[in-house]
Amino acid sequence: MHEKDIQRPGDEGAGTTPPPFRLDGEVALVTGSYRGLGYSIARGFARAGAAVVINGRDGAAVEAAASVLREDGLDAYGVAFDVTSAEDIDRGLRKIEKGPGPPTILVNNAGIIRRAPMLEMEEQEWRAEVDINLTGPFLVARRVVPGMIEAGRGKIINICSVLTEVARASVAGYASTKAGLKLLTQSMATEWGAHNIQANGIGPGFFATEMTGPLQENREFDTWLRGRVPAGRWGRPEELVGPAVFLASRASDFVNGHVLYVDGGLLARM
Ligand SMILES: NC(=O)c1ccc[n+]([C@@H]2O[C@H](COP(=O)([O-])OP(=O)(O)OC[C@H]3O[C@@H](n4cnc5c(N)ncnc54)[C@H](O)[C@@H]3O)[C@@H](O)[C@H]2O)c1
Secondary structure (H helix, E strand, C coil): CCCHCCCCCCCCCCCCCCCCCCCCCEEECCCCCHHHHHHHHHHHHHHHCEEEECCCCHHHHHHHHHHHHHHCCCCCCEEECCCCCHHHHHHHHHHHHHCCCCEEEECCCCCCCCCCCCHHHCHHHHHHHHHHHHHHHHHHHHHHHHHHHHHHCCCEEEEHHHHHHHCCCCCCHHHHHHHHHHHHHHHHHHHHHCCCEEEEEECCCCCCHHHHHHHHHCCHHHHHHHHHCCCCEECEEEEHHHHHHHHHHHHHHCCCCEEEEEEEEEHHCC
């Protein structure tokens, strides 16, 4: 061990170091963030001091969400691109680099789900899930990470799922992509950790958003979920803000390659 790695009383610089959970001076790109969980995370980042980039494929929706944040006095930009197209991503990143600057925080949040038993699932639907949920995070990170390496720091958060760990009938494609995203997260942590880049995942349980609309309306599912989740309820999108700010901030500088499940205890219960 090097002498310099041993911490002694006073080394922590009390009173001089910035608070660990603030994001002032950071530029955060959150993909698929004009609504749902991504929007909550982006708003939480902006409230913690970051400049945030709202993204999605629909330019008008992206701009509308960014302007709501600006009306609240937050630093927000809208940049539309499709996470499955390297060209589109490059065009979007050029705009971001000219605007708030190269992202130091990336949240790979854009995702889709197709619900069908495997024997009825169309090949195209399966491929779309792989493209958006798994290839998308790889393509966006590949474009963003050189800027993080240049900056000497970076945070990547990949939005996984409880289906990263366990299966459920009728969501085989989705679960497979989210399980793949865990190993992509660990690969990012492994390859980029030496550049002071931390890549972690957040695995939400069941949150009330448009994506889970059909499940919320399904009384049988709703009853099952409330009985199964130790917390006895659905998650609220704002409950992802604390975990996301933690993984985007200095507070997590030695946390790398981890998936943090935010599920009201769902995975803990047999
Ligand atoms: N809601 C939940 O309970 C839940 C649970 C676990 C994981 N997740 C994950 O959280 C993330 C957000 O989900 P949500 O519930 O907010 O759903 P949502 O449908 O409201 O949000 C998904 C976003 O991704 C965007 N998107 C889709 N394809 C895109 C593409 N090709 N390029 C750019 N943007 C694209 C959509 O426009 C939308 O804004 C997803 O990755 C989802 O798999 C959600």
